[in-house]
Amino acid sequence: xxxxxxxxxxxxxxxxxxxxxxxxxxxxxxxxxxxxxxxxxxxxxxxxxxxxxxxxxxxxxxxxxxxxxxxxxxxxxxxxxxxxxxxxxxxxxxxxxxxxxxxxxxxxxxxxxxxxxxxxxxxxxxxxxxxxxxxxxxxxxxxxxxxxxxxxxxxxxxxxxxxxxxxxxxxxxxxxxxxxxxxxxxxxxxxxxxxxxxxxxxxxxxxxxxxxxxxxxxxxxxxxxxxxxxxxxxxxxxxxxxxxxxxxxxxxxxxxxxxxxxxxxxxxxxxxxxxxxxxxxxxxxxxxxxxxxxxxxxxxxxxxxxxxxxxxxxxxxxxxxxxxxxxxxxxxxx
Amino acid sequence: xxxxxxxxxxxxxxxxxxxxxxxxxxxxxxxxxxxxxxxxxxxxxxxxxxxxxxxxxxxxxxxxxxxxxxxxxxxxxxxxxxxxxxxxxxxxxxxxxxxxxxxxxxxxxxxxxxxxxxxxxxxxxxxxxxxxxxxxxxxxxxxxxxxxxxxxxxxxxxxxxxxxxxxxxxxxxxxxxxxxxxxxxxxxxxxxxxxxxxxxxxxxxxxxxxxxxxxxxxxxxxxxxxxxxxxxxxxxxxxxxxxxxxxxxxxxx
Numbered sequence: 001x002x003x004x005x006x007x008x009x010x011x012x013x014x015x016x017x018x019x020x021x022x023x024x025x026x027x028x029x030x031x032x033x034x035x036x037x038x039x040x041x042x043x044x045x046x047x048x049x050x051x052x053x054x055x056x057x058x059x060x061x062x063x064x065x066x067x068x069x070x071x072x073x074x075x076x077x078x079x080x081x082x083x084x085x086x087x088x089x090x091x092x093x094x095x096x097x098x099x100x101x102x103x104x105x106x107x108x109x110x111x112x113x114x115x116x117x118x119x120x121x122x123x124x125x126x127x128x129x130x131x132x133x134x135x136x137x138x139x140x141x142x143x144x145x146x147x148x149x150x151x152x153x154x155x156x157x158x159x160x161x162x163x164x165x166x167x168x169x170x171x172x173x174x175x176x177x178x179x180x181x182x183x184x185x186x187x188x189x190x191x192x193x194x195x196x197x198x199x200x201x202x203x204x205x206x207x208x209x210x211x212x213x214x215x216x217x218x219x220x221x222x223x224x225x226x227x228x229x230x231x232x233x234x235x236x237x238x239x240x241x242x243x244x245x246x247x248x249x250x251x252x253x254x255x256x257x258x259x260x261x262x263x264x265x266x267x268x269x270x271x272x273x274x275x276x277x278x279x280x281x282x283x284x285x286x287x288x289x290x291x292x293x294x295x296x297x298x299x300x301x302x303x304x305x306x307x308x309x310x311x312x313x314x315x316x317x318x319x320x321x322x323x324x325x326x327x328x329x330x331x332x333x334x
Numbered sequence: 335x336x337x338x339x340x341x342x343x344x345x346x347x348x349x350x351x352x353x354x355x356x357x358x359x360x361x362x363x364x365x366x367x368x369x370x371x372x373x374x375x376x377x378x379x380x381x382x383x384x385x386x387x388x389x390x391x392x393x394x395x396x397x398x399x400x401x402x403x404x405x406x407x408x409x410x411x412x413x414x415x416x417x418x419x420x421x422x423x424x425x426x427x428x429x430x431x432x433x434x435x436x437x438x439x440x441x442x443x444x445x446x447x448x449x450x451x452x453x454x455x456x457x458x459x460x461x462x463x464x465x466x467x468x469x470x471x472x473x474x475x476x477x478x479x480x481x482x483x484x485x486x487x488x489x490x491x492x493x494x495x496x497x498x499x500x501x502x503x504x505x506x507x508x509x510x511x512x513x514x515x516x517x518x519x520x521x522x523x524x525x526x527x528x529x530x531x532x533x534x535x536x537x538x539x540x541x542x543x544x545x546x547x548x549x550x551x552x553x554x555x556x557x558x559x560x561x562x563x564x565x566x567x568x569x570x571x572x573x574x575x576x577x578x579x580x581x582x583x584x585x586x587x
Binding site for chain 1: 408409412418420424425426427428429433437438439440442450451452453455479481
């Protein structure tokens with residue numbers, strides 16, 4: 001009567017959303033590759049696609065945690081801008097106004113400032129969400145505007161230049177055995193994020209809170225503190241992303257990050273993480289982030305008007321959420 | 335009779351102007367199932383909340399294992415070996431049965447990985463399977479989300495979770511309310527097994543035949559006070575209903 005067993009690896013594999021998203025991604029690459037094998041399947045295309053996606057990937061790892069708690073963080077793009085501005089200005093400030101020629105000490109200081117700036121916004125988001133119970137959509141919509149405004153106030157509304165050469169050449173455009181350093185950093189962050197989510201108590205509690213907050217509370221999980229830490233994590237990663245963007249573009253840019261938040265959310269949701277909370281994975285997010293990136297790159301290479309890309313992403317996104325919703329409905333009807 | 339495990343006396347609890355408990359008393363012994371019954375609004379839920387640390391009574395005393403205790407939080411009740419099964423299935427539907435069983439009490443790996451918070455999923459799954467087996471809970475898959483299980487299985491997991499962790503006493507608030515006949519019988523079986531392990535089980539239920547079928551004793555609450563106590567074997571549904579509605583009362587309750 002008590003026949004307790006696990007599912008076979010085959011059942012698990014085919015039951016997982018991640019597999020299907022991976023197949024969609026492979027299919028996209030195959031289609032573009034078949035049309036222009038000479039241009040698509042090259043090291044250069046691979047490198048540029050990876051580099052251009054690194055910053056978004058780091059944002060999306062934090063976003064995955066937030067969405068699994070059934071929350072949302074609209075502020076990540078603005079926090080990225082704010083952290084880039086404070087970091088660049090701080091590095092300039094300790095180098096008489098221009099850090100271009102500064103050394104690694106300055107770079108480390110700049111990194112610290114970027115991380116702390118991100119942490120401050122993340123902490124604010126987390127405290128407001130967890131303590132006041134204001135919906136995360138509203139809290140982070142507020143900090144989305146406020147962080148960008150604060151960044152513009154600090155920089156007088158213009159980009160901040162003076163990024164150290166060693167940072168731009170090292171992290172920004174440097175490579176290690178052919179792999180861009182920016183990609184390596186993003187991959188490391190992603191790997192740690194994936195492991196923590198999948199194997200640790202912190203990850204387990206993240207899922208539990210998103211699945212049933214009241215159950216988590218009654219089980220003795222410190223829900224309030226955990227939520228603060230999750231938004232803090234998203235903020236710190238946005239700070240790191242700001243530093244990475246700084247290294248790559250050699251300037252702390254005010255513009256161009258208005259839709260980072262939506263791109264990150266789209267990647268996370270495409271990757272099979274449920275907006276209702278409780279389910280998802282960082283591995284899925286990696287695949288989900290690359291689907292829009294591959295579409296964009298592919299459209300450029302095969303000569304499709306690139307404005308088709310957001311439309312294509314939109315269709316896939318809505319389909320993905322619809323799929324998730326009907327699956328849940330079917331399950332809960334039992 | 336032996337010294338009671340739980341002995342609450344003259345508990346008072348006010349919510350604003352509403353008196354939910356007006357000097358309610360309650361007793362539970364080890365190795366017995368005692369049912370707490372009463373009409374809607376009699377104060378059953380409030381009493382259980384006070385006894386499981388969710389709410390604090392305004393007046394009255396609670397003695398546990400012969401010692402007077404304060405229960406400022408559910409955690410403090412849990413530390414005494416008191417667990418609660420909630421009416422509304424406090425489980426995480428996206429997690430598997432083993433994860434739900436160990437929710438908030440996850441086992442970590444030995445050594446440095448454990449210090450980093452890495453879970454010992456294999457051991458949790460093994461222990462969960464053993465616990466389900468021991469309680470006669472039949473779960474086909476230990477690694478599917480609990481939301482994909484039937485209502486009865488979900489409730490069985492919720493019951494099993496409390497029982498596994500309860501050292502001394504389990505409150506069960508309408509554990510069979512949403513279940514079919516067969517599933518209900520399964521849960522009642524689990525309740526009997528728990529009692530036979532020497533725990534005290536407090537069952538809150540509206541189903542009188544069920545109360546008489548599984549309980550050793552019955553205590554009746556009416557308007558925030560204990561109005562009657564029965565030995566289940568010597569009473570009838572009519573007597574219980576009489577006590578609940580006020581048609582019958584006992585002087586010494």
